[in-house]
Amino acid sequence: MAPTRSNRQLRSKQTCFLCLSSTLSKKLDDSEEYYFDEQLDVVFLLRYCLKIPSSQCEVYLREYGNPSTWLDVCENCESMIQETRDSYTNAQKLLQIFKNGVKLIETKLVASFKDYAVISDDNTWATPLARKIRQIFLHRKILNSILCVHKITS
Numbered sequence: 001m002a003p004t005r006s007n008r009q010l011r012s013k014q015t016c017f018l019c020l021s022s023t024l025s026k027k028l029d030d031s032e033e034y035y036f037d038e039q040l041d042v043v044f045l046l047r048y049c050l051k052i053p054s055s056q057c058e059v060y061l062r063e064y065g066n067p068s069t070w071l072d073v074c075e076n077c078e079s080m081i082q083e084t085r086d087s088y089t090n091a092q093k094l095l096q097i098f099k100n101g102v103k104l105i106e107t108k109l110v111a112s113f114k115d116y117a118v119i120s121d122d123n124t125w126a127t128p129l130a131r132k133i134r135q136i137f138l139h140r141k142i143l144n145s146i147l148c149v150h151k152i153t154s
């Protein structure tokens with residue numbers, strides 16, 4: 001059974017990577033394959049907070065092994081990293097919901113293209129600005145489709 005944050009052994013005294021306060025190292029050894037959350041925290045800290053390229057993290061992974069052994073953080077900083085990672089995860093979920101919503105809106109507008117062709121001569125159908133916005137959107141959509149096909153075929 002994998003050790004949890006609460007039952008694993010604490011080792012030597014270390015300095016927190018972020019705030020430089022004294023902390024107890026929770027790392028066992030380089031081959032330790034547990035501490036999945038701590039590994040994710042370290043990778044998250046490096047990749048998304050400190051903007052270290054993934055290629056560099058891959059080098060660290062090859063050279064130093066388990067990310068949970070790369071650096072020590074105190075409990076306060078560990079909580080801060082976890083909260084920030086949770087926020088990032090929630091933001092990604094919300095972003096996906098937003099993207100899905102935009103796609104639904106676009107799909108609806110594109111799907112009504114045929115109907116629009118039929119009623120577009122009717123000036124009472126919508127305000128001039130609404131017709132203009134619709135045309136700009138559809139022209140851009142068609143242009144993007146053509147460019148996309150061109151990219152695939154060239």
Ligand SMILES: [Zn+2]
Binds near residue numbers: 016019021074075
């Ligand atoms: Zn700290």
